[in-house]
Amino acid sequence: MHCVEMQDVTKTFGKTVAVDALSLAVPQAGIYGFIGPNGSGKTTALRMIMNIFYPDRGSIRVFGERLGGAANDRIGYLPEERGLYKRMKVREILRFYGRLKNGRNVNARVDEWLERFELTGWASKKVSALSKGMSQKVQFIATVVSQPDLVILDEPFSGLDPVNTDAMRCAVLDLRTAGATIIFSTHDMQVAERMCDFIFMIFKGRKVLDGTLETIQSSYGSDTIRISTDDGADALDNLPGIVGVRDYGQSQELRMAPDCDPQRILAQIISRTRVRHFEIARPSLHDIFVRIAGPEAKEAADA
Amino acid sequence: MLKTLQIAWREYKATVKTKGFIIGLLMAPVLMSGGFIAIIITEKKIDVTDRRIALLDHTAQIAPAILEAAKARNENEIRDLVTGAKIKPAYEITLVEPAADARSQRLELSNRIRAKQLDGFVEIGSSIVHPSTNPAEAYVRYYCENVLFDEVRNWLGWPINNQLRTLRIAHAGIDQEKVGDLFHWAGVESMSLATVDAQTGQIKDAQRPNEAQAVAAPMIMVMLMFMMIMMGAVPLLQSVMEEKNQRIAEVIIASVRPFDFMMGKVLGGLAVALTAASVYIFGGAAAITRMGLAEFIPYHILPWFFAYMLIAIVMFGSNFAAVGSACSDAKDAQTLTLPAMLPVMIPMFILGPVLKSPSGPFATTLSLIPPFTPTLMLMRQSSVMAIPAWQPWAGLAGMVAFALLSVWAGGRIFRIAILTQGKTPRFITLIRWVLRG
Numbered sequence: 001m002h003c004v005e006m007q008d009v010t011k012t013f014g015k016t017v018a019v020d021a022l023s024l025a026v027p028q029a030g031i032y033g034f035i036g037p038n039g040s041g042k043t044t045a046l047r048m049i050m051n052i053f054y055p056d057r058g059s060i061r062v063f064g065e066r067l068g069g070a071a072n073d074r075i076g077y078l079p080e081e082r083g084l085y086k087r088m089k090v091r092e093i094l095r096f097y098g099r100l101k102n103g104r105n106v107n108a109r110v111d112e113w114l115e116r117f118e119l120t121g122w123a124s125k126k127v128s129a130l131s132k133g134m135s136q137k138v139q140f141i142a143t144v145v146s147q148p149d150l151v152i153l154d155e156p157f158s159g160l161d162p163v164n165t166d167a168m169r170c171a172v173l174d175l176r177t178a179g180a181t182i183i184f185s186t187h188d189m190q191v192a193e194r195m196c197d198f199i200f201m202i203f204k205g206r207k208v209l210d211g212t213l214e215t216i217q218s219s220y221g222s223d224t225i226r227i228s229t230d231d232g233a234d235a236l237d238n239l240p241g242i243v244g245v246r247d248y249g250q251s252q253e254l255r256m257a258p259d260c261d262p263q264r265i266l267a268q269i270i271s272r273t274r275v276r277h278f279e280i281a282r283p284s285l286h287d288i289f290v291r292i293a294g295p296e297a298k299e300a301a302d303a
Numbered sequence: 304m305l306k307t308l309q310i311a312w313r314e315y316k317a318t319v320k321t322k323g324f325i326i327g328l329l330m331a332p333v334l335m336s337g338g339f340i341a342i343i344i345t346e347k348k349i350d351v352t353d354r355r356i357a358l359l360d361h362t363a364q365i366a367p368a369i370l371e372a373a374k375a376r377n378e379n380e381i382r383d384l385v386t387g388a389k390i391k392p393a394y395e396i397t398l399v400e401p402a403a404d405a406r407s408q409r410l411e412l413s414n415r416i417r418a419k420q421l422d423g424f425v426e427i428g429s430s431i432v433h434p435s436t437n438p439a440e441a442y443v444r445y446y447c448e449n450v451l452f453d454e455v456r457n458w459l460g461w462p463i464n465n466q467l468r469t470l471r472i473a474h475a476g477i478d479q480e481k482v483g484d485l486f487h488w489a490g491v492e493s494m495s496l497a498t499v500d501a502q503t504g505q506i507k508d509a510q511r512p513n514e515a516q517a518v519a520a521p522m523i524m525v526m527l528m529f530m531m532i533m534m535g536a537v538p539l540l541q542s543v544m545e546e547k548n549q550r551i552a553e554v555i556i557a558s559v560r561p562f563d564f565m566m567g568k569v570l571g572g573l574a575v576a577l578t579a580a581s582v583y584i585f586g587g588a589a590a591i592t593r594m595g596l597a598e599f600i601p602y603h604i605l606p607w608f609f610a611y612m613l614i615a616i617v618m619f620g621s622n623f624a625a626v627g628s629a630c631s632d633a634k635d636a637q638t639l640t641l642p643a644m645l646p647v648m649i650p651m652f653i654l655g656p657v658l659k660s661p662s663g664p665f666a667t668t669l670s671l672i673p674p675f676t677p678t679l680m681l682m683r684q685s686s687v688m689a690i691p692a693w694q695p696w697a698g699l700a701g702m703v704a705f706a707l708l709s710v711w712a713g714g715r716i717f718r719i720a721i722l723t724q725g726k727t728p729r730f731i732t733l734i735r736w737v738l739r740g
Binding site for chain 2: 073075142
């Protein structure tokens with residue numbers, strides 16, 4: 001049984017189609033990453049799974065059942081815009097949210113999580129005194145303190161520094177190890193690549209990617225060359241067989257046209273400059289994302 | 304139900320722990336009774352500087368009586384009998400002989416007032432004893448700078464008219480002794496009704512009701528009810544709007560049903576009002592008892608007060624919570640507060656007529672309209688006039704029915720509006736949400 005199943009779900013707001021005939025199945029005990037550009041329908045899809053929004057068409061099942069309302073103690077939800085009472089104290093609000101979900105041993109678990117996120121010293125402070133990163137960690141604890149079976153996180157890493165991102169990433173992985181299913185949306189492709197068992201991309205309300213990173217990358221083939229040369233991107237202008245160049249400064253990523261021979265490309269580059277690194281690879285998730293949702297794709301779609 | 308109580312408990316703690324609540328608890332009665340206190344304080348702040356009055360008597364028959372009355376007043380009335388402290392100004396009245404040029408004399412006396420040598424002067428016309436002989440000269444005029452508020456003018460009426468009556472009777476050749484009763488003024492005393500003592504079975508004479516029973520008790524009860532609604536129900540509009548805008552509602556809705564969320568808020572407001580009411584009523588009763596005025600506490604009304612308050616806060620609270628859930632920002636909340644407040648405010652504008660005639664059709668009809676019942680029926684019950692026993696029960700039943708309707712309709716609006724962002728729904732949309740869910 002899948003943890004979440006969406007069948008042909010459509011949601012419109014006025015004349016805008018936010019989600020268009022979306023179907024997906026989220027397996028249990030894994031991490032399912034929602035990616036997509038801003039305004040593509042990620043949050044709407046997550047809110048429909050939560051039953052905060054009702055779909056206009058289609059069906060949604062969570063744990064095999066249609067939900068009657070948003071309230072469900074088996075689901076933990078972290079919304080994109082944080083919802084904390086600013087005048088409450090940190091420990092107090094976490095206990096409140098934990099008890100609202102009928103969590104067990106809430107007091108002990110709150111203290112454990114505060115210690116884990118190094119917030120024990122802030123437990124008696126008001127939420128209004130916290131930094132943005134701290135508030136985000138508190139909101140995360142509020143989401144998971146009741147040990148839900150399904151955790152839905154809308155942009156959990158946005159605004160966090162690398163240390164806090166790592167702390168939260170470890171926490172999410174531990175939840176999966178403990179048997180929870182995690183669905184999260186993110187703009188950080190590296191996070192999605194590293195953490196997600198399954199990746200789902202939505203663009204203009206429609207599903208454009210759905211599967212493991214392996215299957216997604218395989219579908220694009222090894223059409224990418226990662227290269228580093230003495231002359232940088234200047235040496236890569238007008239290379240035959242190359243349809244796109246992405247310059248990262250110290251290295252570049254080239255996208256080959258179908259049926260192009262990488263050996264011939266290497267030979268041409270060597271004739272121009274000294275090559276320090278040359279690697280034939282599958283496209284990164286970032287590259288795939290840009291190919292689908294970047295300016296070129298938009299122009300093609302609009303044409 | 305447990306989750307509803309958890310929300311109610313949080314709401315309660317969040318309110319009563321604030322400085323605003325504690326200050327409001329202390330300040331509200333002060334502000335409400337501020338007018339009365341100000342009057343009492345300012346009443347004692349009387350200017351006791353002696354008044355210098357010139358008396359110009361064209362009859363030459365009235366001045367002695369005025370001078371004698373002023374002397375008696377200065378000797379007996381201007382000092383506190385216990386402390387001896389001066390509590391009123393003395394009247395120093397100086398007799399002035401009328402001059403040939405009356406207009407010039409008036410100007411001269413007016414200038415003395417302007418120069419602060421006098422506070423005023425009285426001029427008594429020559430025909431005042433027998434006005435019909437020359438109506439143009441039948442006058443008594445008091446000249447001063449502050450014409451409207453000078454208390455001397457009021458005082459002068461008594462010795463002047465007393466003397467005029469004496470002179471007129473004497474001129475008519477009537478013996479003063481024989482007509483003494485002619486001028487006895489009969490006042491009408493207000494009395495309550497005779498009753499039967501429940502313990503002894505004997506008839507108890509009607510009492511003369513005092514102002515505390517007639518006005519203070521109903522007004523205090525109504526003001527208290529109004530304050531409780533303001534403290535328990537009205538803040539829900541702002542609080543729900545904030546929870547919606549800060550996305551707190553989204554997190555809560557993931558844990559509890561919207562209806563339970565709303566009811567938790569309402570119960571929290573009710574607990575706040577109960578706390579405040581308990582402080583005021585038990586504190587007030589203790590203070591009044593200590594002052595030896597326990598007989599004026601309307602104990603029989605208190606159960607009704609709490610019953611009305613409980614239902615009123617559920618009734619108004621669910622309305623305010625629903626309106627708050629429909630607001631998108633503080634401006635919306637500000638705009639919608641006034642119409643939402645109208646059912647609470649309207650009874651406050653008609654307290655006067657209801658208090659004047661608590662058993663009249665106007666008061667009876669309005670007090671049976673559920674949103675007005677908690678204030679108007681309470682006022683009628685607190686008044687000295689008995690109202691039919693069935694009316695409070697009918698009012699209570701109407702309130703219960705209306706409260707259930709408010710909770711049902713409010714819940715239907717709340718569950719949709721609390722998660723609706725962007726444009727504020729129009730009134731017709733709210734109605735549609737109520738009808739279609």
